[in-house]
Amino acid sequence: MTKPPSLPPLVRNLLLGLLSVIVLAGVVLLLNRGSQVRLEGSILKVRVVPTDDNACLAVVDFRVKNPSSTLFQVKELRIVATGADGAPIEGQTVPQMDLDRVLAYHKIAGERFTPVLKERDRLRPGATEDRTAAAGFALSEKAFGARKGLVLKIQDADGVTTEFGDVPPKP
Template identity: 80%
Template sequence: MMKPPGLPPLARNLLLGLMAVLVFAGVAVLLNHGSQARLEGSILKVRIVPTDDNACLAVVDFRVKNPSSTMFQVKQLRIVATLADGSEVEGQTVPQVDLDRVLEYHKVAGTRYTPVLKERDRVNGGVEEDRTAAAGFTLSEKVFQARKGLTLKIQDADGMASEFGNVPAKP
């Protein structure tokens, strides 16, 4: 009886080697999953405090989550408004002490409900928390209300950047 022809030895060894490389790469990906610090989040609410005819303060309440297993240390936080004409304007971030003073004076804007996310703050791996950020804009309240969106840009001390938001103003 005659045997059916099989794969030549070179093709068989090449296939076995390729399968071994794929298994090794899959194990490496699974072991490193979650090892890169990153943030995910969503903006919950934006409060606008007019401070002048041509200036306003945006108080942003947001939820942030670090889905990785490593700590995320904030190096820089920026709040960028996308105006009705499509241009972007970056606000000047406001420290927690100044924000508390402004909110104390403008009681109609409410109070600060959660801690302010600031430089050198840490968000541990697997943690989800609510935070606040604020920025002053040299825009009238009317122009700021007509914006297309608002984006939070948070950079890690190691260089990784996360962005979320794009919340349009409510008419």
């Protein structure tokens, strides 16, 4: 019976060293995956309240999750619509008190069910929350309804920006 050929010692040691490096890198990545500041989110509902012939208010209900092991403190929240022509249109964010007044006046739009996400709000590590945000746009309700998309941009106090949005509305 013949003995199977063996690898030369240099090749065998090189392969063992490479395997060790790959295992070590995988362990380091696995242990540090929660230390990266980030958010995951999805838009649940967008309500449009016409405030004028050429202006509207977009009330966005969304779910946000902080999957990291780091506290996320909101520095800035922006809502950007993509117009029918593809141009980005940034809305003017609306504070909670003004939003409550508008929704109380326009009863058909419904009420605010979740807290408004605002500057200096903190999202705890591992937490999932339902929140609301609103922005005024210098677009008619019809023009806003013809948009191609809507994106929420949430910036952390450390500068990291997370973006998530909805699918463009169907005609």
